[in-house]
Amino acid sequence: DAKTTQPNSMESNxxxxxxxxxxxxxxxxxxxxxxxxxxxSQGPEYVIHxxxxxxxxxxxxxxxxxxxxxxxxxxxxxxxxxxxxYYCIRSNNAGNMLTFGGGTRxxxxx
Amino acid sequence: xxxxxxTPRNRITKTGKRIMLECSQTKGHDRMYWYRQDPGLGLxxxxxxxxxxxxxxxEISDGYSVSRQAQxxxxxxxxSAIPNxxxxxxxxxxxxxxxxxxxxxxGTRLSIL
Numbered sequence: 001d002a003k004t005t006q007p008n009s010m011e012s013n014x015x016x017x018x019x020x021x022x023x024x025x026x027x028x029x030x031x032x033x034x035x036x037x038x039x040x041s042q043g044p045e046y047v048i049h050x051x052x053x054x055x056x057x058x059x060x061x062x063x064x065x066x067x068x069x070x071x072x073x074x075x076x077x078x079x080x081x082x083x084x085x086y087y088c089i090r091s092n093n094a095g096n097m098l099t100f101g102g103g104t105r106x107x108x109x110x
Numbered sequence: 111x112x113x114x115x116x117t118p119r120n121r122i123t124k125t126g127k128r129i130m131l132e133c134s135q136t137k138g139h140d141r142m143y144w145y146r147q148d149p150g151l152g153l154x155x156x157x158x159x160x161x162x163x164x165x166x167x168x169e170i171s172d173g174y175s176v177s178r179q180a181q182x183x184x185x186x187x188x189x190s191a192i193p194n195x196x197x198x199x200x201x202x203x204x205x206x207x208x209x210x211x212x213x214x215x216x217g218t219r220l221s222i223l
Contacts, residue, residue, distance in 0.1 A: 032209035043114075043200050043214030044153065051209065087152060091209055098212060099169075100145075100152030 003027075004088045009105040012078045020073040020104055022088030027068050032091040034098065035062065035073045037084040044087065044100075047073065083108045113137045116201050116215035124223050129188045131218050133201030142184040143202040143212065144168075144176060146195075153200060159184055160206070191222045 005023040012018040024033065032051050036044040048055055048062045050071075055062040061074040075082055087103040114135045123129055133142065140161050145153040145168075155168030157176040165176060173195060177185045188195055198219050202212040 034211060036211075041217075043202075043217050044212075046211040046213065049209065049211055097155065097158075098143075098153075100154070102152055 003090050003099060004101050006086075006088050006101060006104045008102065009107065011107045011109060012075075014080060014108055014110050015077050018075040018078045018082070018106065018108075020075075020086050020088075020106065021070065022072070023070045024088070024090055025069045027090055030092070033062070033064060033068075033071050034089045034091045035060070036087045036089065036098075037082075038087070038103070039084045047086070049091070078106075078108045080108050080110065082106065114201060114203055114213055114215040116199075116218050118218060119216065120219045122221045122223065123191055125192055127191050127222075129191050129220070131186045131199055131201075131220070133184045133186070133215060135182050135201075135203045135213075137203050137213060138181075139203040139213075140181065140206045141204045142178065143204075144174075144184070144186045145200045145202065146170065146197040147200065147217075148197050156186065156199075188220075193222050196220060196222045 032049050034049040035047040038044045048060050050062045063072045085103040085105050087100050089098050117132045143158045144156040147153045154170050156174050157168050159165050159178045162178050175187045198217050200217045201215045204210050204212045
């Protein structure tokens with residue numbers, strides 16, 4: 001039970017913003033929301049995480065709904081190197097456990 | 111140099127053989143994890159360790175064992191390999207604080223004939 005729901009795939013044009021949605025309607029109050037991405041033939045790479053407030057870093061922004069039942073990963077200007085599988089994951093505060101679902105395959109068109 | 115190093119990167123072996131996959135880290139993290147990934151799927155947790163004396167089973171531990179030799183080293187063993195253990199294996203580490211991100215190695219591609 002991955003406990004998060006994401007679209008299987010999305011497409012974007014290069015240099016345009018991308019909004020990757022995730023539903024986590026059964027999230028508990030202490031679960032963090034993590035995003036990772038995986039490029040072909042590589043291990044997952046940490047992108048961003050948050051608990052309640054929106055978060056920004058050099059890679060992306062994370063917008064968390066007020067009820068925490070959904071979140072959106074925002075890539076402000078997609079590049080060809082952003083083509084990857086993006087995983088939205090709930091992480092238990094105590095154990096750091098990650099349960100991966102199928103993720104969203106992002107394709108970026110030149 | 112990579113912070114999380116897995117060896118070997120690729121391995122082909124035969125059914126029934128014992129195999130050890132090794133993971134070492136220079137991040138100074140207490141927590142280490144082993145995952146497997148099958149084609150087209152997300153990662154599944156095999157074992158995890160919160161410190162040298164703490165080992166826990168994950169979602170799919172049957173057929174696997176682990177050893178935490180030191181804070182920096184966490185090994186995964188397949189005692190008697192079988193073909194359905196053919197997969198991509200990843201090691202990861204994280205800080206002890208709750209909710210912290212995990213840092214992954216580049217994986218070991220294991221094929222069992």
